[in-house]
Amino acid sequence: MAKVVAYTGNMAAAEAMRQIDPEVCAAYPITPSTEIMQIFAQFVADGQVSTELVPVESEHSAMSACVGAAAAGGRVMTATSSQGLALMWEILYIAASLRQPVVMAVANRALSGPLNIHGDHSDTMGARDSGWIQLYSENAQEAYDNLIQAVRIGEHPRVRLPVMVCYDGFIISHSIERMELLEDEEVKGFIGEHHSLYPLLDVDNPMTHGPVDLQNYYTEHKRQQVEAMKHAGHVILEVGAEYGRLAGRPYGLFEKYRLEDAELGVAVLSSAAGTTKEVVDELRLRGVKAGALKLRVFRPFPAAELAKALSGLKAVAVLDRADSFGAMGGPVFIEVRSALLGLPKPPLCINYIYGLGGRDLLMVDIERVYDRLAEVAKTGKVEPLHDYLTVRT
Amino acid sequence: MSEELKGWTEIPIGGVILEAGSSHEYNTGGWRTFRPILDREKCTDCMICWWYCPDTCILVAEGKILGFDLDHCKGCGICAEVCPPKITAITMIEETEAEHLYGMVGIYEGKK
Numbered sequence: 440m441a442k443v444v445a446y447t448g449n450m451a452a453a454e455a456m457r458q459i460d461p462e463v464c465a466a467y468p469i470t471p472s473t474e475i476m477q478i479f480a481q482f483v484a485d486g487q488v489s490t491e492l493v494p495v496e497s498e499h500s501a502m503s504a505c506v507g508a509a510a511a512g513g514r515v516m517t518a519t520s521s522q523g524l525a526l527m528w529e530i531l532y533i534a535a536s537l538r539q540p541v542v543m544a545v546a547n548r549a550l551s552g553p554l555n556i557h558g559d560h561s562d563t564m565g566a567r568d569s570g571w572i573q574l575y576s577e578n579a580q581e582a583y584d585n586l587i588q589a590v591r592i593g594e595h596p597r598v599r600l601p602v603m604v605c606y607d608g609f610i611i612s613h614s615i616e617r618m619e620l621l622e623d624e625e626v627k628g629f630i631g632e633h634h635s636l637y638p639l640l641d642v643d644n645p646m647t648h649g650p651v652d653l654q655n656y657y658t659e660h661k662r663q664q665v666e667a668m669k670h671a672g673h674v675i676l677e678v679g680a681e682y683g684r685l686a687g688r689p690y691g692l693f694e695k696y697r698l699e700d701a702e703l704g705v706a707v708l709s710s711a712a713g714t715t716k717e718v719v720d721e722l723r724l725r726g727v728k729a730g731a732l733k734l735r736v737f738r739p740f741p742a743a744e745l746a747k748a749l750s751g752l753k754a755v756a757v758l759d760r761a762d763s764f765g766a767m768g769g770p771v772f773i774e775v776r777s778a779l780l781g782l783p784k785p786p787l788c789i790n791y792i793y794g795l796g797g798r799d800l801l802m803v804d805i806e807r808v809y810d811r812l813a814e815v816a817k818t819g820k821v822e823p824l825h826d827y828l829t830v831r832t
Numbered sequence: 833m834s835e836e837l838k839g840w841t842e843i844p845i846g847g848v849i850l851e852a853g854s855s856h857e858y859n860t861g862g863w864r865t866f867r868p869i870l871d872r873e874k875c876t877d878c879m880i881c882w883w884y885c886p887d888t889c890i891l892v893a894e895g896k897i898l899g900f901d902l903d904h905c906k907g908c909g910i911c912a913e914v915c916p917p918k919i920t921a922i923t924m925i926e927e928t929e930a931e932h933l934y935g936m937v938g939i940y941e942g943k944k
Binding site for chain 2: 536537538539599636637644645646647648649650652655656658659660662663666667
């Protein structure tokens, strides 16, 4: 029987970590993810987990210690946000390329500067090419569910990649919601025993992790990472379905919301998806054929599946909570539009940047997007392709 | 590289090397700009250079320094630096000059 609790996103993440009980956790506190480690450190102090908690002097060291501990053969987790993720940067790539399935909770927060502590996706979107699997969560429940699944996904023998589980800073990390927890034994059974592929602590089989990799082999190792990401797409679906049988909440690559007969659609990820679905319901009452797609998996990007899901629409707006300065649009837009262009008759596609530095996205803002989509569908005119939804002139 | 290069499906993931001591197969001697030259007449076989060499390139047999493993010596000069000031049996000279004078042998057999 599921236990119903009122938790913040950070409490949910810490609870997932307690139930996963990783062998090593190396972390450094940063707003708004600080609370995860604060709560988890209490679990460690109270002997509720067997985790070796390594309080390091920076996030660069945190991720370095995580990579080392994972190479040694342990199941490893950490958490961070924003500047902390930025400081981990070079080790993010190393974790992925050394194929260490570290699992990290990220409470999304804007990158400086100017200094801002609130939620947007500039931190993890910047890390989209680091080789990590990225799962985005709409609420505390999804953050919890995604973290438990992340262990299975990352550690799968055909994947062996690190996974970041993202949820919006403050909006989710600090808001209390009703959610359901699994029993400790259920989580233990679901994630299973950790099996390291090449544990350094296997002293009978000496080996080297992280040697120099020059012109003769570097390309082959990158090609292997591409293959791992391809497998990850299948594994995410398998694990999501199995989790559904356990928890009653199945997970896919994305969630389709009233898309079947929709003409106008919004593609969005994380907490804004909840607001968007509310708007869809209101518009449906007024007879507007609105739908939404909530992207859960951004890496690997489910291009073919997503294009199929959106193929029946006349016009799509992609909402990005981070911009890619000088590019054709925000990071999600660029991917979605590329995916759509593979269709014989792709829907028209526009981009809006919203919610930077934690700025609220209201239902009326999203209604304006659907109004614009109706116009795009009618006139066929997509300019401006890339615009700001919530900005003063 | 003389060995058969393998494809991405044939090698362990993550760049892991699954055998010990494989660095021996990678000849780093080509990185050398300066070559250590041993003056056997001055050398007292105190073994300080053998102790300090970061690449285990000091060749020793029966308590005697024989010279240097030039396939792996990167020419860092630590051996010359730690050779006691009163002895100075090791000097670093430019690799091109060393090749001209001694070929690929790193032992100076005393004054000629």
